[in-house]
Amino acid sequence: MRELRLKLKEKPDICLEVEGILPMKMAEMEKGEIENVLIQYGNRKVKLSEFFDIYLEKSEVPRIVFEGDMSKVKRIGWGLDGGEIIVEGDAGMYVGAFMSDGRIVVKGNVGHFSALNMRGGEMIVEGNAGDYLCASYRGEWRGMSGGTVVVKGNVGKELGSYMRGGKVVVEGFADDFAGVNMRGGLLIINKAKSRLGAGMTSGYIVVNEVEELLPGFFEEGEEENPEIEGERFEGRYKVFSGDHAERKAKGRIYLKI
Numbered sequence: 001m002r003e004l005r006l007k008l009k010e011k012p013d014i015c016l017e018v019e020g021i022l023p024m025k026m027a028e029m030e031k032g033e034i035e036n037v038l039i040q041y042g043n044r045k046v047k048l049s050e051f052f053d054i055y056l057e058k059s060e061v062p063r064i065v066f067e068g069d070m071s072k073v074k075r076i077g078w079g080l081d082g083g084e085i086i087v088e089g090d091a092g093m094y095v096g097a098f099m100s101d102g103r104i105v106v107k108g109n110v111g112h113f114s115a116l117n118m119r120g121g122e123m124i125v126e127g128n129a130g131d132y133l134c135a136s137y138r139g140e141w142r143g144m145s146g147g148t149v150v151v152k153g154n155v156g157k158e159l160g161s162y163m164r165g166g167k168v169v170v171e172g173f174a175d176d177f178a179g180v181n182m183r184g185g186l187l188i189i190n191k192a193k194s195r196l197g198a199g200m201t202s203g204y205i206v207v208n209e210v211e212e213l214l215p216g217f218f219e220e221g222e223e224e225n226p227e228i229e230g231e232r233f234e235g236r237y238k239v240f241s242g243d244h245a246e247r248k249a250k251g252r253i254y255l256k257i
Contacts, residue, residue, distance in 0.1 A: 002027065003059035004034065006052040008068030014042045015092060016051060019075040023062035023083025023102070031056055066091070071111070077104045080121060093130070096123045097137075099147065112156065118166060120146045131156035131175075134168050144168075144185065160187050163203060167229070179205050182251060186229045200243050200251035204228050208256045217242035217253060226254060 004026050017040035026034060035049035048054070062083035066076060074092040077085045080099035086107070087095070093111035096104045100119040105126075112130035115123055117137055129151050135158055136143035143162035154172035161177070164184040173191045182200035189196075191209045198214055206228060217240040224236050237254040 001059050001062050003057045003063040003065060005055040005057065005065045005067060006048070007055070008066070008070065008073070009051055009053060011069050012041065012051060012072050014072070016041055016073045017075045018048075018073055019078040021048070021064065022077070022080055023064050023085065024081055026064065027062045027083070071109075074111070077102075077123075080104065090127070096121075096149075099123070109153070115144065115147075115149050117142070118144045118147045118149065122147060123149045125149070125151045125153070128153035128172070129155040131158055132161060133159050134163060134166070135159070135161035141181075143183075159189075160185065163187070179203070186231070197243055197251055197253055199246055201246050201249045202251055204252050204254065206233055206237075206254045206256075210253075210255060213240060213253065213255075214243060214245070216245035216249075218244060222257070223254070228252075228254065 034054055037048045038045040039048055064085050066087045069089055070087055071090040071092055075094045076091050077096045080102045082102045084103045086105045088107050090108035091106050091110050093113050095110045095114040097116035099121045102121045104123040107126050109127035110125050110129050113132045115134045133155050134144040134149055141162050145165040147166045150169045152171050155170050155174050157175045157177055158180050159174050159178040162181045167186045169188045171190055174189045176193050177195045177198055178192050179187050179197040179200055182203040184203045187205045189207045192207050194211045196210050197205050220239045220241050223239050226233050236257045240253040242249050242251055
């Protein structure tokens, strides 16, 4: 097995799109073939080698390492179906969108719409994430359905919009509308702003601190060391059901006391 290391020659003036640059797909390709793979640059196709220096090394798992400032490189890991991707810095929009298996580690920040419609695998973000993390594609009402995402920093608005399954952990702060229209899954948030869980009808949100809860959430009591989706949470929590602005809502918010 091999590690493909892609070293960005210089930060592009406009966004690059690297959809299709995946570990399992590149695993059997020769270096010359990889150099000639086409990627999107603005409104034209360019060779991968035009923007990246390419190195091949031995590895225990199929792996791609992106080296350099990738903040203007979009769709890293789009549709990932196995292997591992490591980004040694920031990454642009759509990181890990539609991934079904494998692992992504970003050692910086990720842009908007990352882990969009995720179905499986694992993504770890050591920095912050933009808006619509683990949300549904625009116009689609079915969002993330599986996998695990961990963000060590903060996330933007509408985290987990229309989420149906999987787990997201935010160790920092989540902006407005986290868990909006949730239909399933588990959100674990350290601190959340307002409108948490707006429109949710199912699923679970566990939060240490929240700015305020919407009136559509009704307090159901308190619970000590609750077990949620097979995971035990230490401490005492207030339990709220909702969002009862929606019909037949069965969502649950666990707020640590």
